[in-house]
Amino acid sequence: MRIDFHSHVKISKKSNFMPEYFKEMMKEAKASGLTALALTEHFNTKRFTDIYDYLEQHYTYKNGYYDIEGFKLFPGIEVDVKEIGHILLIGSREDVLSIRKLLDNNTKADNFIPFDMLMDIAEQYHVLKIGAHPFRESTPLYHLKVEQLRRLDAFDLNGKDLYAQGLDPYREKLTAFAEKVGLSIVGGSDTHQFLQYGSVYNDFEQECNNVADLKACIASGNYQVNTSQDLQLKVKSATLVKDLLKKLLKADVQYTPKEKKNSEKEAVTLEMD
Template sequence: MKIDLHTHAKLSKASDFSPEYYEEMLREAKDSGLDALALTEHFNTRNFYEVYSELDRLFPYQGDYYEAYGLKIFPGMEVDILENGHILLIGSKWSILEVRRKLDGYTDKGAFIPFDQLMDIAEAYPLLKIGAHPFRDSTPLHHLSPRQLARLDAFDLNAKDMYQYGCDSNQERVQRFASELGKPVTAGSDTHQCLQFGSIFNELDTPCESAVELKEAILQGKYKLHVSTDLEIKVKASVMLKKLMKRMVRLEQALSTGMSSS
């Protein structure tokens, strides 16, 4: 089972969830060769709960995943912590929504939840807990103590960071860091649109039907990392497209505002 463990459903936090946009992403994910993905949308994205209510409307949910276009979509979210890093939580829809409700008071910058407090909450649920892009300059994790980092299940080898910092050097740095902590490394594209799918992914030895099975496969090392030879061009094209699409959205909003005020 080929799975991307770090993906998004929206162009940006500020944008609304568009079923048409996400369905296009899913079709491209399937065409890229993926069998599954974890939807790790930002926990403080605009109208977070709407994302899952729309998924409920669009796709059947069975076991711990939505089924769409031949893909398994495992629920999750990406959580900002007070210490300035990001944590990926992946689990059943019920677990993710319950944990998200407990974070309602921590969504604003400067008021994010401390790492240890987030772990206290997350450890009460059967969640896969991944330290996202641990060496990203803007949101690192490597500065946390070994005691804190030991509470995570794995660390994210992130396509965006590989493109920005160099594929070989970033991969070596993340894998050495994780190895020193006795943790596995998982692959995530961190895509917000369709072009980045397939840049990096995990290939599990056997299919998983639940978040618990997914976590066990990762912890037991029953998977392989795959990095596309086209990673750099995929991410570069994705970055350029995202900038263009965001400009188009701002232009449409400006035109709409101008028409409504005239």
């Protein structure tokens, strides 16, 4: 099984969930060579549950993952903590949605949940707990106490950070830190735009069908974290396209309905010309 543990299906937190974009993302994830993804959308993204409402209506859930035409999509969530930092929680759809509900009052930056409280909640469920991008300049985790970090299952070797800070130096720094804390490392591309798929991935020696399987494989070390030779190109290209799409979506939102209609009419006229 080839899996990416950190992936999004929305352009940004402020954008709406778009079914066509989702389908394109899943198609391209498969084309990149992946056979599974952890869907770790931001917990405070706009209308978080729209994603799961759509999944429930259009795909089969098989006791631990959604079957996207033969592709495995494991439910997850990315949570901001008060001390600064992001935590990925991956589990069953019921557990992920239950945890999200408990965080309803913690979606704003001035009221993010403290790390220890989030771990208290997570430990009531059977979820995989991953410390996202521990050395990212804006949202690190290395400043937390080692005793706190040991409540996690693994750290995230993140595609964006490998791109920004250098593949070998960053991986060496994270490996040393993970050994100090006593945690495993798993790869996550942190994809928001499909060109980034395949930049970082994990090759598991066996198929996993639920979070228990994932945790067991990680604990046993029966997998390998790999990075693409084209990582720099993949991340840079995806970042440029993502920024462009965000600008286009923002411009579209700023239209009045009449302006949007006129703009679309002009576009059709130009196309015909």
